[in-house]
Amino acid sequence: MTWDITLGTIFGLALIPMMISYVFKENIVYQVAERTALALEITYSLSAGYILLTSYWNDIMRAGPTQYIFLIWLPIGAMILFQTVRGRKMFYYSRLPMALFTGVTVGVLLRGIIYTGVLQTVVGAIKPIDPYNILYLVTFIFGIAYFMYAFKYRGIFKASNYIGLIVIMLYMGQLFGTTALKRVSSISDTMQWILTALKSFGIPIPG
Amino acid sequence: MSKNISKTLDRIQSIWHGWIYIILFVLVIIPLVNPIGLGIGIGRLEKLAFDYVKTIPAGSKVLYYTNMASWTVGNTAPTIALVEELYRQNLKIIFVPHGSEAPNMIQRVLAVVPSATGKVYGTDWLILSILPDLETNQAQFANDIPGTSPSDSLQKKPVSTFPIMTGIKTARDVALGVNQEEEGSQYIRQVAGPYGLKTISIHGVDKIPTHAAWLESGLIVGAIDGVPAAAAYEVMLGMPREASKQMDVMSFTVLYALILLAIGNAAVIMRRYANPKLSTITTVDTKKGGE
Numbered sequence: 001m002t003w004d005i006t007l008g009t010i011f012g013l014a015l016i017p018m019m020i021s022y023v024f025k026e027n028i029v030y031q032v033a034e035r036t037a038l039a040l041e042i043t044y045s046l047s048a049g050y051i052l053l054t055s056y057w058n059d060i061m062r063a064g065p066t067q068y069i070f071l072i073w074l075p076i077g078a079m080i081l082f083q084t085v086r087g088r089k090m091f092y093y094s095r096l097p098m099a100l101f102t103g104v105t106v107g108v109l110l111r112g113i114i115y116t117g118v119l120q121t122v123v124g125a126i127k128p129i130d131p132y133n134i135l136y137l138v139t140f141i142f143g144i145a146y147f148m149y150a151f152k153y154r155g156i157f158k159a160s161n162y163i164g165l166i167v168i169m170l171y172m173g174q175l176f177g178t179t180a181l182k183r184v185s186s187i188s189d190t191m192q193w194i195l196t197a198l199k200s201f202g203i204p205i206p207g
Numbered sequence: 208m209s210k211n212i213s214k215t216l217d218r219i220q221s222i223w224h225g226w227i228y229i230i231l232f233v234l235v236i237i238p239l240v241n242p243i244g245l246g247i248g249i250g251r252l253e254k255l256a257f258d259y260v261k262t263i264p265a266g267s268k269v270l271y272y273t274n275m276a277s278w279t280v281g282n283t284a285p286t287i288a289l290v291e292e293l294y295r296q297n298l299k300i301i302f303v304p305h306g307s308e309a310p311n312m313i314q315r316v317l318a319v320v321p322s323a324t325g326k327v328y329g330t331d332w333l334i335l336s337i338l339p340d341l342e343t344n345q346a347q348f349a350n351d352i353p354g355t356s357p358s359d360s361l362q363k364k365p366v367s368t369f370p371i372m373t374g375i376k377t378a379r380d381v382a383l384g385v386n387q388e389e390e391g392s393q394y395i396r397q398v399a400g401p402y403g404l405k406t407i408s409i410h411g412v413d414k415i416p417t418h419a420a421w422l423e424s425g426l427i428v429g430a431i432d433g434v435p436a437a438a439a440y441e442v443m444l445g446m447p448r449e450a451s452k453q454m455d456v457m458s459f460t461v462l463y464a465l466i467l468l469a470i471g472n473a474a475v476i477m478r479r480y481a482n483p484k485l486s487t488i489t490t491v492d493t494k495k496g497g498e
Contacts, residue, residue: 008277020228023225023228024225024228025225047307048306048307048308051307051337052307052337052339055336055337055360058336058358058363059336059356059357059358062357062358062363062365067354067357104343105341105342105343108342108343108346108397109342109396112342112346112393112396112397112400112401113396115396115400115401116395116396116397116399116400116401116426117396120400120424120425120426121420121421121424121426122424123424124423124424124425124426125420125423125424133423136420136423171416174416175413175416178412178413178415178416179413180464181412181413181433181457181461182411182412182413182433184456184457184460184461184464185282185411185412185433185434185453185457186281186282187231187235187456187460188235188239188434188453188456188457188460189281189282189434189453190281191232191235191236191239191456192239192281192449192452192453193280193281195236195239195240205240206240206241
């Protein structure tokens with residue numbers, strides 16, 4: 001093992017039991033681990049930002065003049081730092097990069113939601129017409145119907161509201177079940193990692 | 208009789224909660240250090256993924272989107288299993304890292320994949336430069352791969368200098384996509400859907416219902432969801448490893464959770480049966496110092 005992996009493994013082996021101690025009661029050991037993890041997360045985010053920035057810069061420089069147009073985003077992005085400057089006018093400029101970013105992202109996102117999310121996923125899942133796909137369509141319609149607040153449900157439509165509620169509850173139930181299963185999987189992964197790490201330090205662990 | 212059962216269940220509920228976790232840890236550790244070898248079922252999603260890879264001609268290229276990081280270090284079994292099959296099929300893998308830790312994690316995974324031994328960087332595999340996990344990046348990258356990611360992560364050379372990138376311009380130029388991102392929907396919206404790229408998804412077990420819908424609509428060709436699917440993949444590959452060992456843990460702990468759920472629900476129902484006027488929801492009087 002290289003020194004950085006060894007150090008990371010030692011940190012992991014120390015922090016995991018400290019964090020797990022919270023399940024019994026909140027205690028000082030947990031608080032130390034929590035704050036250490038938070039500090040590491042901030043450091044990690046800063047270093048990740050630095051790596052991304054250098055990667056972005058190097059990509060543009062290596063590709064040559066054809067990519068220089070993308071350098072325009074550096075000063076525009078830096079405008080967000082105006083949030084730290086007092087004064088209404090400067091604060092206004094700090095919102096420009098955010099507005100640009102949000103606008104472009106929403107535009108791209110909407111295209112994906114309409115084309116892939118609605119047309120491909122929903123329409124694609126209904127075809128071919130077979131019992132399974134009919135069930136999918138029925139649950140889809142009732143699920144959507146539950147969230148239609150534009151008019152008041154009366155008569156037969158009241159039943160659709162109720163069926164929609166059942167459909168959503170079924171979904172919530174499976175969501176809870178699979179989420180619980182994922183947590184169990186995480187515990188198993190973590191324990192497996194601890195045992196492998198202990199083995200790598202020469203501690204005899206069976207299995 | 209029912210009152211006695213009710214009392215017993217109430218008594219069980221008043222046991223110190225720490226025991227629940229202590230028993231859980233014991234149930235996790237015992238199968239890990241002493242594998243029992245309970246049966247491993249092969250699900251539909253992973254079987255489809257496994258069979259689809261078999262149909263891809265040798266020498267084809269795979270675009271592998273991943274956000275592996277230090278927090279996924281314990282959950283590399285699905286990746287190891289899939290990469291092993293891709294290399295057994297003699298496919299070439301172009302990794303698209305989302306996140307600064309991904310290039311390092313990819314190398315760590317490849318180091319333990321048996322069939323990755325002897326594979327040449329730049330010819331059989333490549334790690335492109337880090338691509339931020341954003342909707343706009345996904346869209347741009349799929350449209351112009353060398354333009355959006357002009358260099359690699361390890362040697363910092365232009366991607367055009369690597370043989371694996373010959374003929375690669377858009378997401379249409381590869382035979383298979385692997386979606387192992389944090390959430391996965393971005394990739395589906397911007398790559399799999401618009402470019403019709405056949406995709407295998409790797410996520411946790413909580414993604415199974417989403418993957419079933421994507422599979423029905425043809426957006427993915429299969430998926431490896433969590434430890435059970437990874438274990439099944441290992442069985443299909445004839446290479447039982449960590450995931451197969453963890454399946455015993457899953458079986459034990461899920462059974463334990465079901466028992467706890469049954470006891471908790473039985474206690475509530477019996478309490479209600481013994482005293483119909485009693486609400487199932489315990490009200491707390493905060494003025495009296497209740498928690």
